Amino acid sequence: MEASDRELMARLAAGDKDALGPLVERHHVRIYRIALSYLRDRDEAQDAVQETFVKACQGAARWDGSAEVAPWLARIAVNHAIDRYRRGRRRSKAETPLLDEDHGQRIAAPAPSPERRAMDSEAGERISAALLGLPDRQRAVVVLRLYEEMNLEEIARALDMSLGTVKSSLHRALRRMRVTLAGLRP
Amino acid sequence: MSLFHGRWSRRTSLLAAGALAERDRAATLAHVESCAACRADLAASRELITLVETDPVRLAEPPLPVGALVSRVQARLAEDERPAGSRTWVKTLVPLGAVAAAVIALVMFRASQRPPLREQTGPRQAAVSEDSLRRLEASVARENAVRYLTEAQDLLVTVAAAPLACDRKRARVDVEEEARRSRELLSRRALLVEADRAEMAGARPVLEDVSNMLREVAGLDPCARPEDLLAIQEQMSRRRLLMKIDLMTRELQG
Numbered sequence: 435m436e437a438s439d440r441e442l443m444a445r446l447a448a449g450d451k452d453a454l455g456p457l458v459e460r461h462h463v464r465i466y467r468i469a470l471s472y473l474r475d476r477d478e479a480q481d482a483v484q485e486t487f488v489k490a491c492q493g494a495a496r497w498d499g500s501a502e503v504a505p506w507l508a509r510i511a512v513n514h515a516i517d518r519y520r521r522g523r524r525r526s527k528a529e530t531p532l533l534d535e536d537h538g539q540r541i542a543a544p545a546p547s548p549e550r551r552a553m554d555s556e557a558g559e560r561i562s563a564a565l566l567g568l569p570d571r572q573r574a575v576v577v578l579r580l581y582e583e584m585n586l587e588e589i590a591r592a593l594d595m596s597l598g599t600v601k602s603s604l605h606r607a608l609r610r611m612r613v614t615l616a617g618l619r620p
Numbered sequence: 621m622s623l624f625h626g627r628w629s630r631r632t633s634l635l636a637a638g639a640l641a642e643r644d645r646a647a648t649l650a651h652v653e654s655c656a657a658c659r660a661d662l663a664a665s666r667e668l669i670t671l672v673e674t675d676p677v678r679l680a681e682p683p684l685p686v687g688a689l690v691s692r693v694q695a696r697l698a699e700d701e702r703p704a705g706s707r708t709w710v711k712t713l714v715p716l717g718a719v720a721a722a723v724i725a726l727v728m729f730r731a732s733q734r735p736p737l738r739e740q741t742g743p744r745q746a747a748v749s750e751d752s753l754r755r756l757e758a759s760v761a762r763e764n765a766v767r768y769l770t771e772a773q774d775l776l777v778t779v780a781a782a783p784l785a786c787d788r789k790r791a792r793v794d795v796e797e798e799a800r801r802s803r804e805l806l807s808r809r810a811l812l813v814e815a816d817r818a819e820m821a822g823a824r825p826v827l828e829d830v831s832n833m834l835r836e837v838a839g840l841d842p843c844a845r846p847e848d849l850l851a852i853q854e855q856m857s858r859r860r861l862l863m864k865i866d867l868m869t870r871e872l873q874g
Binding site for chain 2: 455477
């Protein structure tokens with residue numbers, strides 16, 4: 435019989451490294467999609483997944499044994515994504531010379547994947563732009579509610595916000611996205 | 621929009637997002653029946669939610685196979701778990717050795733330039749030494765980072781080049797040497813790179829990208845599947861890693 439998430443976490447907390455593989459296998463796709471919804475960049479999202487599991491292992495000993503593992507991982511992932519995005523925004527100016535065109539041409543970009551092409555479609559691009567245009571915490575609320583389908587109490591716990599702030603953030607984010615995505619039909 | 625409608629605006633947004641408790645949901649729906657503006661508001665929010673449901677990232681698959689991800693996570697944990705004492709003294713002594721050599725050279729050079737009968741005062745001598753030491757330490761840190769990046773670049777260029785087929789298994793490629801060198805380089809990173817220094821702040825993202833890529837190469841089967849190698853090559857290309865190493869190396873060299 436397969437070990438439950440809680441059993442795997444308990445084993446990790448006890449130092450059993452073999453528990454990591456099944457836990458990653460079970461949750462990595464979902465964590466990747468949370469990170470990608472937030473960061474809108476495949477490589478950044480992949481790195482965020484890695485760091486989520488690193489933090490999960492490092493925090494395993496402090497994990498509350500009665501808590502559900504999936505929301506706990508989602509919480510780590512979205513908070514890491516917020517930090518990563520903020521850091522990236524700060525260093526983007528410093529890295530601008532790295533995007534020098536002459537050098538960029540030396541390495542040919544690979545052909546875009548079907549998923550990449552979909553994200554680059556008008557709808558994909560505009561949804562990305564609308565999400566990236568939201569303040570960090572509002573975007574996190576939208577991702578956790580509309581993509582991860584967490585309830586508002588779970589979101590409040592995950593982001594360390596009051597329930598009222600979560601409600602206001604979701605409302606404001608939706609109003610703002612309605613304006614940015616006006617004219618785009620499902 | 622009336623003030624009255626404004627009171628219901630938040631509720632209609634939450635209703636559309638499926639985030640209202642049953643009692644509030646029923647009350648909001650009842651209100652919406654009698655309020656044309658609220659009905660339009662709800663319809664617009666629902667349309668937005670439907671649009672977001674078509675976002676392609678909902679079906680996105682991670683680019684990294686699960687095995688490679690587990691290897692990366694384990695490598696990161698191993699790096700963090702390495703006892704501080706076992707490497708701190710080397711980390712400190714390696715740059716200090718270089719600094720000491722440079723200081724001796726500096727002192728000898730200054731001595732050779734000094735007029736023979738002129739006396740040195742204590743405080744001035746100390747000020748010169750401290751400042752020089754700081755600059756030399758920064759210079760050594762930059763040189764070590766350049767060495768790490770250059771070795772990593774050589775290795776990654778080899779990985780990106782067409783590798784030889786394995787003797788043991790057909791349709792596989794031999795990356796045993798590259799995987800071994802990656803592991804070795806990763807284990808030396810802690811000795812070579814003082815990433816927490818202020819001078820290294822700009823180089824940190826590139827150093828982190830390089831280490832991640834080396835971890836992936838280190839985690840390859842010695843007789844690797846060509847598609848695993850291709851995935852690494854695509855990542856390097858997408859991240860423009862070789863170019864970034866090139867530019868960062870030049871920047872560190874001043």
